Each structure stands twice: as structure tokens, then as C-alpha cells.
Amino acid sequence: MPTPGPVEFDYETLFRSGPGGILITDSSNTIVQANDHMLAWTGFSRDELIGTSLIRLLPPADRILFSARAVPLLHLEGRVSDMSFNVLGKDRSARPVHLSASRVNQRPQVESQRAASIVGTTVFLFTPRRDRSAEEEHLISAVRHAEKADALRREAEHDLARSAQFDALTSLLSRVGLMPRLVDMVSHVEPGDDLVTIALGLDHFRVVNESLGQAAGDQVLRAIAGRLETLADGGLLCARVGGDEFVVVGSGQGRGVSFAERILELVSEPIRVDDLDIVVTASLGFSNAAISTAHGDRPASFARFAELQVRQATTAMYKAKATGRNRWRRFTSAVDDSAINEIRLLGEIRSGLAHAQFRLEYQPQLHVETGRLHGYEALMRWDHPDRGVIGPDGFIDVAERSGLVNHLGAWAFREAIDRCVRLNASRGALPVTMSVNVSARQLDDPRLAEMIGELLSQSGLDPALLTLEITETGLITDSPSAHRNLELLHSHGVRLSIDDFGTGHAGFAYLKDFPVDELKIDGSFVTGLGISAEDTAIVASCIDIGHAMGMTVVAERIETREQLERLTEMGCDIIQGYFYSVPLAEEALESWQSSA
Template structure:
């Protein structure tokens, strides 16, 4: 017997997310509402949990290490026993192409991270209500058929009852249709209804050559700030006010829809010109600059708008929304509070990123990465004291690809975690090999850490395992982190760094001086080395204040008992000045470019007295 979906105690919700914090927050939220909650930390665990007991609803993360949310959803939808379970996607990916794919594989809804708890509850309630209405409708239909069969001889009496039940069914269908096609907060059409109307517009332009239409995709730029500072109730009030504002700017035949969060879409469902549409976008942007007077607050907001002029070159409504979303993100990247008209080059850029992500996933599987090493020279004895390990991607078609082209995508997709683990193990292995073959002076290895690596629950265990496997003395490992990683998660970073300090692993602050002005963390964290960013070194002579800044950094580090590494040393003049400022460690092209492990081994043997005194 299917549990009654309006009784929350009998409702089982499965949350699938590889981030423990998200699992904890969502579980606590839903359990307070009386739901029964199960958790899964990966796609494989989720499929096993569904096989053990069918949930009433699934909250599914997209980016997971073993199996992404798209694949999990496809597997469930292909199974008749699980095909009807509503699936709400949760993801930090906010690109239109990702949303389109989520709905294509069978997702019932899509919530963008960081999620708002009230919105999550509203979406969960909505999907459960939809499911309840569907089951109730099926139940009534079955009852109706049964009664028609057994009460054929009592047509007059049964007819009255039948009419009443038909009326109830119609009311439920009307309610279901309303819920399925409209946003619960604003009452506006939702994505599904918008796509239906967009398809009708496409059909019209394919039939009538001179017909056109346009789509405007709007995202509020400061909405998260309002939610975070004033609360979600105020955020909901603001969304309703924005909906009224936009509606007042449109013609009766135009369609305004809310896609969720702070995203709205407008279908200008009539023949128009690009000039007219851009004027409409300008009016919208101007209207949104006027403060919204809510019940208790006066709120300012702006928006970014992507524009697509629809014509017969389009064949699918999803493609139009994809391009409008792409143009909107280009507007946001251009400084927010702007509108941008889509052009094919934008789509090509998105496709290049998608291809790069695909190649990057293959590169992780096939281990296409290599490390180059740049020496760090101790000016006190002109000896190489260590190397910084620098990641390179040996692309099968493009050759060497530098981190600047792929690290951001690796961070966004979570691939930085396995990549970073490989880098750490490979660098430690190489340093251990050098130290076994060179007994006079140990070589240290410096490895960069990303924020996601540091946030891994088992990060310390990974480091211990790698050091054990490679037999590298922990005091010869130096982990480099940026100021932003420390400031953004100060307490968590402090706990991790203290554990690393107990293992005698050195901590370096990379690119010091380019991030935050606050130096308070230097006093409270176990930091061994400051690395001065190359721009300060390279402009010491062209900008007098930069030379003074370098001197202050060196003095600050020495006062606090830290070493200093000057990066980007390229000239003898720079080196002489750094000697004068008592900088003990240097790194840069003056000594060597980053080289492979074999060439680095030769440098260890050759670079002794070649540094000028």
C-alpha cells in the first residue's frame, strides 16, 4: 500500500551528496519537517539505497566522484519500479546547458547551490504534492472503473455518485495542472509552461517566414545578499515585487515566467526587432534600479539579462533557453547590471569549456598529467634547497597545457581533488628518490594545495598514507596555500594546519601580498614560510613603493620567525637587492625555468656556485 504523501512521517526522502555538510544541513531541515531521511554519499550508494527501499523523493547532487547525478537519474528512470520517483537535482553548476541536461534525463526540478532552505522545502513540498495528486488521481480512476463494472445494474444511483467522483477528479486534475505549470511563490508560469509556449512560438515562425519572437533571460545580481542579510522571507517578498515590476513592463501577449531562485524568463510573443528588444531590456534594468519598498525594508537590486532573437534557425526551445542563459552569464561577467545579445561565438566558448571538461575527465582517468620542478635556491650557501612541483597536462592533441587553462574547471567540477592527490603523491615520490641518491643535503618539495583539497574530511589521512608509501621524511614536505584559502575558512584551515605542524610538515603562504590586507592569521597559524608574489619582485625598481613593500614583508617574516621565498627572480639586479634585504630563499628564471624530473636531477648536481655572490 503506497503511503499517503500528505503524512510526512511516512514519507521517505533520500539525499544524495558527496559533501557531508550538505547532507547534514538537508537532513536536519527535512527531519524537522517530520520526514524520514536517508543519506547516500555517492551514486553507487544511492542506487543500493533505492534498491533496498523505494523512497518517495530523491534530492540528487550532480557532481560526484564515482557516478554523476545525470547517470544516477538515467538508471532510475530506465527502471519501471523507480521511474516515477520525483528527482530534484542539487548543483553548483548554474549554466543553462547543465539545467537543460538535468531536465532531459528526467529530473523533476533543479535547485542551484548555494541553496536556500525555504526554497528547498517549497520545492520538496511541491513535488510531494504533485506525486500525491497523481496517485490520488490514479486511485480515483481505478475506483471509478471498478464501480462501473460492479454497479452496471444500479445505473441511476451509481450515476449520481459517478458524477460526484468525476467532478472531484476534474478538480484534482485542475489542481495538478496548476501546480505543474506555475511557480508556487509568485504564481507565474514555470519552466515547463514557458517551454510549451516557446515551442508554439517556434512553430509559428517556421510556418510564417517573416514572424519573429524574442526571449530575455534575467538573473538578479544581488539577490543572495538580500537573502543572507535580511532572511528568506524578505527574499520571497522581493521576488514577488520583482515579478510585479516585470509584469507591468510587458505587453498582454508577452509571457513572464519564473524558473526558480532569482531567475526569470520573458517571451516576447510577437514580431519584433532587436532594437525593440534591447530597449525593453534597458527599461527593465532601469526599473530594477529603483528601490523596492517592502514591508519592513527598502531594498536595492540589479540584474543581468541575456537576449535571444528567435527565428526559424532554431529547432528546439531548449536551445533558445541555452543561448539566452549563455548571453546572461556573459552580461554578468561583463560587470553585471547589463544586457547582452547572444551571438554564436558565445556558444562556441561554452562548448570549448565543455570539451575541456570532457578531456579533463579523461586525463584524470588516463593519468595524462606530469610534473615540472622549479628550484628554490638558498642564498646563504648558493645551493638548491628544494623544488616547487608545478602541474602540467600532457594533452594528446594540444601538447603541454598549463594550469591557468584548466584549474578553474577542475575546481568547479571537483576534479581538483583526484588531481591534487596525484600531484602530492608524485611530488613526494620524486623528492624521496632525490634524497635517497643525494646524501649531503636533503631536498624539500613544495606542493600547492587547493581549497577543496584542504576541505576534504580525510585530507590528513591522505597525507599520512602518501608519506608512508613514498618514505619521504615529513619535514621535507612543504605545502603551499594562498591567503584566500585561510581567510575564507579560517577555523577549519587552522585545525588542519595544526595537525600538519604536529607531523613537522612545513606550511607556506603562496603569493603573499596579493590577497588580504589583514595579517592577523599570521600570528595564530603555524606558518613557516612566506612566498612573495612575483609581481612585487619584478617591479622593485620600476616602483619604489614596491621595493619598500618587499622590505617590509621580509622584515615581518623574520620578526615572526619565518623564512622568505622571493618568486619570479629574473635579473641579477633583483637578486642583488634581495641579498641586501636579507632574503634567504629565491626562485625564478634567473636560475632555471620549471623542468622535468630528469633535468631537475641534473640541476641538483650542477647548480652550486653558479649564483653570483
């Protein structure tokens, strides 16, 4: 019986009549063929499917699964089996299917253009689907969770970037948000127009926080921001760039001095806080420059110009604060030179502290009636390596504005207390006091009383031998820290003296509210004794009122015998000045004291 030969099959007929849905795609997953079952099942015609992407037949979730699972397996292993999907029909309803696929990489026998185009094809078989496995559901859930997390991350990054652009308390622009908008303003302003940059800082704003609480302070800041925001409607930029500092920027002509004064008036209008009308003032600095000077071809030139304007306005604002507050100051080169010189001087002060260039000199104070030595006033001197000896007037103001005065003050107290201990070391000698000047900035330091108390405790000096000389400015401060320091120091036995009395704003009414032991008449009035009737009357009044309030009265800058005689007649208690002695270096103290 002859062996039967191979049976010839019509493979195209078998493909078209297959029991399951079959799709053939090229290497880019574009459908190149579909069988009849697939067409009947999905409702598409052959022409509607061929040439379209297989992805088109998958819902979004299944597209994720296909890309994340099926495609990598086909590339790595050449086949996929037992995977569950949904296929979308022409009516866009989902049909659950079971998917298997194989990559076919061999070259077809038919050498035709059409056959050559399907080399490297993939055959997909779709049959009715079972439920997805737990692993597949987990993968889809994980991918969806990752997408959701990524979307939340992008949203959070956007919110964070936006929050950095705006101040959370006032909703004004922050410094970060101001600069790019200012650069954009500079780049779009008409050549020849001015850019006016205003920096303002509220005066003594810390007093509001300390006396009424931070909530009241925040309410004040929001009120000021709201007023400045009304200016933004006119095309201005408004920003809160610091705790109580704001910047307003505008372009065009007609903005300058009058605009600065308008803002000061706007800020100073009463603010209602907890049934109180609070009036705050501001110090304002402004800088204006023609935009044409900033124009260039590169954005970097705009940025440099914008930053320069803000810096110059801020410099002028601090100059306004230093010259009395509640006023404006225009930036000029003189202001800039002053600021640069101040920065340079601060560096030299720090270097002077580090290299022991500071020292104390001591001017004797004597009892008027007996001529006996009462004590000394410690006066700071700076042995500058280039400029020689510099007195306090040459550096104290700068040190006070920067806070370095606290370091200088701590050093001066340590030196003066140590010197006073040695001056009182001789047995049987009458007590010798030591007076040390304290600035308003030092008095505001919450650690001042504790620091002086520790120095006195370590040295063993009787606190009654130490006198703190406070200016009238320090006396009338509203700072709770200053009040606390005065009360603590007085309770420890340290004597308190009002220095340069009569030149400030305290007046006699303030004396009864503070634990003051000594009144020191300003030397400018002493110089006019016997020459100016007004000066003579002021000195007499200071002595009478001081005695009436139980205070010791000191007169400084005594230079003539006539002045001494008049002060003796008026009943002044203690005097000091060149008539008796210039300030003495420490090595000259003992010899002067023994000859006095």
C-alpha cells in the same frame, strides 16, 4: 360432455388494466408503451412517456444501478428479477418500486410497421418496493465511491500539472511552465519586433544560505521574485528556473542594454532579512533576435527558437559570472564559440585524466642566505596528444569552473606527496619541502582537509614538509568550508602559503585573520626590482610586513643576478626562478639535487 375450447382474451385490455405499472421499451430502452396503472401512478400522460428514455424516470443513483446491473443481466440472461429502484413521478418525487423485466425477442404475429418496430423489446413491471438489499446498497456505494475517487484523481492530476508549471517558493513560472508560454509569445509577436531573453543568476548566493540559514535565503529569493514579478505587469514572462537563477522574457523594441542594467539595479536594492539589510548582486546574460527570423508554419520552429534564446542567454550569463560578476553580458557568436570550446576542453580534460596524460614538474626553491635547497613547487603539465605540452594556464580556469579541478587536485596531491617522500628517503639529507597549488574551488571542497590528511597518514610524510599555496582569491572567500579546511590543515601541521601576493584584494589586513605561514611575492613585482620604484617599494613592504607577522617570505620568477642581490639586501628568505632552474621533470630531480 364436449371439451371446452381455448378461451379468447383481449390482451391489450389485460395490459392496460394490469395491477402493476408496466412499461415496454425497444432495444435502446426508449418507451414504446405504458399501461394505465403506470400513468396513474407516475402522473404522466401516455404521450409524455412514449418516445422518451426509461432512464429519464430514474434518479442519478438508480441510473448507475440500472446501467451497471440490470442492463448486463438483460443482455446475458434475458431477465431481471427482485431488484429495487426509485421511479420519479411527474412531480419529480421518488416512488420506491420493485422491478422485474424480461426481454421479448420473438417476432410479433401482426406484420405491421408499428409491430415490426418493437421486435426485441423489453417488458418492465414496477410494483411497490421493498428495501434495497445489502448487495445493491453496496454496489451503489461502490459505484459512487469509484466516481468520487475518479473525480479526486482528476483534480489531483490537474493540481499536479499546475504545480509543475509554477515554482512553489516564489510562485513564478517554473522552467516547465515558462517554455510553452514562451513558445506562444513567439508565435504571436509582430514580425520585426525583437524577443529579448534575459537569464540572471545571483552572485555568491550560497554565502547567504550558509551564513544566515536557508530560511533567510528563501526570503531573499522571494524578494527578488517579487521585484521581477513587477515587470510581468508590462507583458513580460518571469520564471525561476533553478536554485538562484531566473529568466525574464519580453518582446518589442527598446529592450536591451538599458533593460539589462535596470534589472541589475532592481536586484541590487537592499533586502531586509532579520533586521539586516542584505545586498545581493546578479550576473546577467541576454540574447535578442528579430522574431521574423523565427516565423515558420510549424509550431516546432517556434519551440526551437524559444529554447535557443533561453540557452544563449544562459550561456552569456555564465560568461558574465566568469568575468567578474555584478555585470551583464550580451550573447554573441564569440561567446557561443567560447562555450563550445570550453565544453570540448572539459571532455579532453576528462580523457586526459583517464589516460594518464597529466604529470608534475618541480621547480626548485632555495634559501637566499645559504643557497641550500629548501624544496620544490609542484607544477602541473598536460601532455596533450594533439597540442603538445600545456601549462596550467591552458586548462585550470576551465577545470575550476566545472569542478574537475577537485579531481586534478586530488591527483596532484597524491603525486606530489609520494615524490616528497622519496626525496626525503636518503638518510642524513636535509629535509626537502613540497609546495602544491590549491585553487579557490578546491579550498571550498568540504572534503579537502580530510583527503590531504589521509594521504599524509598513508605516506608517512611529515605534514610540516607539505606547503599549500593559496591565491588571494581563495584567502578572502566567505565560504565556511574554506575556513574550516584552512584551520584543519594548519592544526595538522601543514604549512599555508599565500601565492601571488599583491595582485589580488586581500591586502595585509587579511593576513592576521588566517593561519598563514608563508608569503609568496608575485613575480611581476620581482621583475620590476631596480627598474620600477613602485615595484621595488611593494617588494620591500611585503618582506617587512611578512617578517613582522612571523612569516617566511618567498620571491618567485628570479631571472637575473641583480634581482637576487636586491632580494638578498631586503632580507628575502626563499627564492625560485629560471636564474637557478627551470621546472624539472621527475627523472631529472635526483641528478639536479645531487649537483645543487
